[in-house]
Amino acid sequence: MTVTPFDNIGNPKATFGVATAYNETTTESSSRRWNTGVAVAAVAVILVAGYSRRWISDDGLIYVRAVEQILEGNGPVFNAGERAETSTGTLWQWLLTVVGFVLPDSLPQLAVYLGLGFAGAAFALGVTASQRLHGGAPVPAGVVILLALSPMWDFATSGLETGFAFAWIAGSWWLLVHSRDSSRETHFGLAFVFGLGPLVRPDLALVSIVFLVALWLLHRPARRTTIGMLGVAGALPLAYQVFRMGYYGVLVPLPAISKEASGSYWLRGFSYFFDLFLTYGAIIPVGIVLWVGLRRHYNRSDRILVFAPVIAGALSMVYVIKVGGDFMHGRMLLPGLLLILLPFFCMPRPANPETMKWASAGLIGWALLSAALLRPIYAPHFGPMGVADERSHYVNSTHVTNPISKRDYVEAQPEKRNWVRAAEGELVFALEKPRTEPLAPHREERVAFVWPVLGTAGAITTLDETVVDPIGLSYPLAAHLELTDRGGRVGHEKKLPRVWITADYGAPTKENELARRALSCGALAELQESVRAPMSWGRFVDNFLGSFGRTALRVPADPAAAERLFCGG
Structure with a gap:
């Protein structure tokens, strides 16, 4: 028996609005569950993959000794009595010092697991920010590309500042996306966070500049506010630069002088670029995602939020290519790749279901192939220009599956x-x-x-x-x-x-x-x-x-x- 509701004058009630509201609520709830599931899955994958390949690199042990010297009272040096700044990641060094003060005997392991935690946070922040940008229940695209690359698993740990850099990059963009709804007072806090790039790693100063410009374009603050934001952004980096110049006597960390980081070696830099992108065939999925993502129509604020990390990532990659790349397979290109893909970690569903089906099948097929089979052909030895799959090299030389302590190396x-x-x-x-x-x-x-x-x-x-x-x-x-x-x-x-x-x-x-x-x-x-x-x-x-x-x-x-x-x- 069907009961038809009536209004107070005896006419049947219209139920369309109730049904519509119910359907909208149900759809919104489903979207939230989907978005949460994607974020949780992405974090789970990087944590599991990173943990399974946990290690500390030889360069990670350089940080460990510098931190041990600080805790010993000898200052931020590598050798007592000689002031040399070996740590290019300033904030990472001092963060390890803080946690090492509590657990000094476990510094290498702390560096490994802190890096892994920051890498997980980076994926959580990147996924949720891209979902907020695109709305609805967008499908994971860029995040799948990053998760399919084995260098991303390796440098989720390694004892280096890389995981921390991932978290700062993704966290800064997350703040930028959410800043559209923020008050003017919070912009000073955002400027402070965006200004930390040079202390996360010197080359990330380029990212700081782009994000600060994006923040200004989003809100167009008055001149006085702008000057104040610039002062807040530069306060800590400038203070540390004064310390660096007075304590160490030079303008940059010592490895930047040793490696001639202001020079140019474009040919070798392009070799380093293709060493990553051709090994995994990543040029095709990255190119498709960028082509589709950048051709969409955005309003003014969304356009700023999309192009800021893409431009910053492109500049980061160009810088790495300019200086001749690095000796660790993929490592220095990963921050730039993360930036380029951040706005497209999750993307709107294609209007055509057939397109959705084939695009998903292609991306999943490539991701499985990359994750399961594709590796540098020269591992565990040195490849062209001395580039190495660093983790496999040290696993091979130490004969330890997960070298995470000084003892493994000694x-x-x-x-x-x-x-x-x-x-x-x-x-x-x-x-x-x-x-x-x-x-x-x-x-x-x-x-x-x-x-x-x-x-x-x-x-x-x-x-x-x-x-x-x-x-x-x-x-x-x-x-x-x-x-x-x-x-x-x-x-x-x-x-x-x-x-x-x-x-x-x-x-x-x-x-x-x-x-x-x-x-x-x-x-x-x-x-x-x-x-x-x-x-x-x-x-x-x-x-x-x-x-x-x-x-x-x-x-x-x-x-x-x-x-x-x-x-x-």
Whole structure:
């Protein structure tokens, strides 16, 4: 029996509005469940994949030693008594310091799992922000592409700042998307967060600039407010830059000088780009997603929100290509790829169901192929230009499936560990066979260990012993060496000749006489003083004022040429 409702004058009630409201509520509820499910699934995939491939890289161990020196009271240095900034991710270093203060004996593991947590947060923020941008129940597209790339799994951990950088990038865009509904007072807080890019990693300053411009375009604040926002955005980076110039005596972290990060090597940079995109065939799905996503019609604010990360990502990739790429497969391109795909993590459903079906099948098919089979053909060895699938290389060399501790690396080098333990008052050159030289009488450390595998070398030696890095990531003299050959491994082209090392750390000999004289003259002597003289207010001021010229200083590899240049001989 059907009961028909009537109104108060006896006519049948219209039920269409009730049904429509019910249907809208049901649809909205289904959309929320779908969106939540996509976000949860994306986070689950990166957490599971990242955990299964958890590891700490040798470069991650560089961070660990720097943090240990801070906790030991020696300052943010790699070797006690020599001020060198080895950590390119400033905020990551100090975040590890804070958590390491609580659990100092578990620093490598903390770096691994913190990075994984930040990577998971990045996917949660990226997915939910793209869903808010497009509304309804958009389908995952860009997020599937990223999750199908094995380098993304590798660098979800690694002990490096990469996972933290992912979270800052996705979090900043999430804030930008939500800023449309924010009050003017909150814009100062957003400006502060967007301005942190140079401290997350120096090259992310490009992203900071683009996001700050996007924030201004969205809200067009008054001139006074704009100036205030710029002041807030630059306050912490500027304060740290003053500290860097006064404490370290240069304008940038030491690896940027060693790797000549202001130079150009476009050909090798494009080789690095294609090493990632051709290995996984990612050019096709990325290109299709960008083509479809950028051709849609957006209102003004949505257009800003879409193009800001795409432009920032493109600039990031162009910079990486310009400087010649990196030696870790895919790593330096991942932040740019994340930025480009962020607005399209989730995209509106195509109007044509047939298009939806074929597009989904194609994307899922490629993703399964990439995730299951596609890997660099040169792994676990070095590929073109010295690029390596870094994780597989260290898994192979340590014989540990998930190397996440210093012990995993140290026990893989028993002969080098024994050389260091046996040394007393010696400069130990760790090559195929050990070569030793007596340390100079004025040196206070028990041993100086010369080996370019810096993170592992730091794990082998104690904090009061010295690691001499001939490629210059932690050794200012080596970092300022003239770069004459770009044919070596990316970022490892500089190799300080042995004669300079013995002149600096070893006993005086006829062989190193010219190098010792060069080290005592002019700008080269001032370079040594800037990092080794006791820190005082006067030293801080001298370092600050000389930081511009000192950053540009380059030392000839030939001691005779250096002696003529710096001593006028």
